[in-house]
Every structure is written in C-alpha cells, then in structure tokens.
Amino acid sequence: MRLKRLGEYDTDLFYRLNRLTANRQCRRVLWMSKTGDGYLYFVIGLLLWGFEREHGELFLYTALMAYALELPVYLVLKNIFKRPRPCDLLSNMFVHVTPSDKFSLPSGHTAAAWLMAYIVSYFYPDFALLAYSWATLIGLSRILLGVHYPFDVLAGMALGLTIAYSSIGLLA
Template sequence: MKSLTQHDEALFYWVFNLTTNRDCSWIKWLSKTGDGQLYLIIGVMLWWLEPQQGPLFLYSGLLAYMLEIPIYLLLKNSLKRERPCHHIIELNAHIVPSDKFSLPSGHTAAAFLMASLIAHFYPSLSVIAYVWASCIGVTRVLLGVHYPSDIFAGALLGLGISTISLLIL
C-alpha cells in the first residue's frame, strides 16, 4: 500500500508541476464546468427540447445524483484522505477547495456520471462526453486539490452510480 501511495504522490507532483509559473485560468474554467450547475441545465434543456430521450435522461440524472451525492459524502467523510494542498506543506493549490478531504473526487464522479448518461442516451456524443469528463479529472490534479487515485475513484463512482440508475429506470 505504501508503494501505491508513493506512486500516486509521484504522479501528482509530475502533473501538478506542469502548472508551475503558468496561467491556470483556462484550467480553472474547465474545472468549473464540473461544478454541477451545467448538469441540471443540460438535463432541463433536453427535457424541454428533446421529447424522445430528454425526459428519461433528466429523470435518470436526477436519480443518479440522488444516489451519488450521499455515497460520495459518506466515502469522503469516512476515508478522510487529506487533499494534497493540505497534506504537502510547501504546496500552494491554484484554487481553494470546498472541503478538507480528497477521496473520491466529487467533480470527477459527477462528470463521469454525466458522461455515462450522455453516452447511453446520445451515443454519438460519447467520445466528447468522456474526453470532457477525463479533462475535469485532470484539472483537479493540475489545480493541486486531488491525487490521481482520487480521480480514478471518482470516475469509478460516477460510472457505477450511472449504471445503477439506468438499471433502475
């Protein structure tokens, strides 16, 4: 386990150091697209404008996020893994995180959940959706608020909850 943590930290440093002395405004912007508001806007727009799949997409998304958020909070507050910017003394993150703990990445979980729903209902947009979700995850490391394993765990959580919500509906 110690070796895995060392590799995770080494990969974190390698990715985070790519932002040294750089303008991170576009990374912050991209990360902000994963804050959550966009998901509701997409769902409501599809519900309103696309009567064939839109309502079921919205209902699946609402169910999925109703499942994902409590599980995410339970995991995060049970595992209590400190964020890199709180754990590594000399590290200054590019943003102020919303809470103290990092595992799993909520932004990544939500982004992969949304990407999975988009891929299910609108397969022609699959590649775009998954590339965007992956970029959300990478931005969280670039900004200094998550380790790579937090991103991996978040992606698994989002994909798993999406699958469950689609099976229920």
C-alpha cells in the same frame, strides 16, 4: 507494504502533473474544473427535457436519480477515508483553487462528470467521445489545480460510472 507503494506512486504522479502548472495562471484549467461544479448538468438536463422529446425526459429523470444517489455515497466515502488533500499535506506544489471541503477521496467533480458522461453516452451515443473526453479533462484539472491526487480522480470516476450504470439499470 503494497499500499504504501501505491501511495508513493500516487504522490509522485501528483507532483509530476501538478508541476505542469508552475508559474501559470491556469485560467483554462480552472474554467474546465468549474464546468464540473454541477450547474451545467442541470442546464443540460432541462434543455433536453424541454427540447428533445425522444429521450429528454427519461434522461433528466435518470440524471436526477443518479445525482441523488451519488451525493450521499460521495459524502459517506469522504468521511470514511478522510484522506487529506494534497494542498493541505504536501509541500513544493502549486495550488490554484480553494477546495470546497477538507478531504480528497473520492473526487466529487470527477464522480459527477463521469456520471453525466455515462448517462449522456447511453442516451446520446453520438456524443460519447465528447462526454468522456470532457469528464477526463475535469478529473485532470482537479490534479493540476492541486486539490486531488490521481487515485482520488480514479475513485471518483469509478463512483460516477457505478452510480450511472445502476441508475440506468433502474430507470431506462
């Protein structure tokens, strides 16, 4: 019964947030979501490795290990839960992007963004607020675009933080 209520709350919150994009182009939201596709992480890591001598190399190795751990865990969880995406299940909603796969739980974009935000904040604490704000916006963008429920985003955040924390514990 509680799980059913949680699911209803999750769906209701999804609708409330997703309706904010009604009849809009959502270019900025789509752009924000695309910054979480992964290319930016690699560029940041390479730039820090090349130009920042104090922490850059360890930052890159920690991030690479974290993503190497996060991706298989993310894929296993997607295939365990097999939660249909809201855009494939719900009506009266606004979809602004084609999802990259079939299932929604957890949000991979959110997991990767929070993983990067945690690692950035560990090595470069002055950028923590910026990194966490950016990760939050990526998660929100996935709901606004119609491809994830809020709980998917929270699960992605938890996955990213857990993997980042573990990776830092192993390497840093």
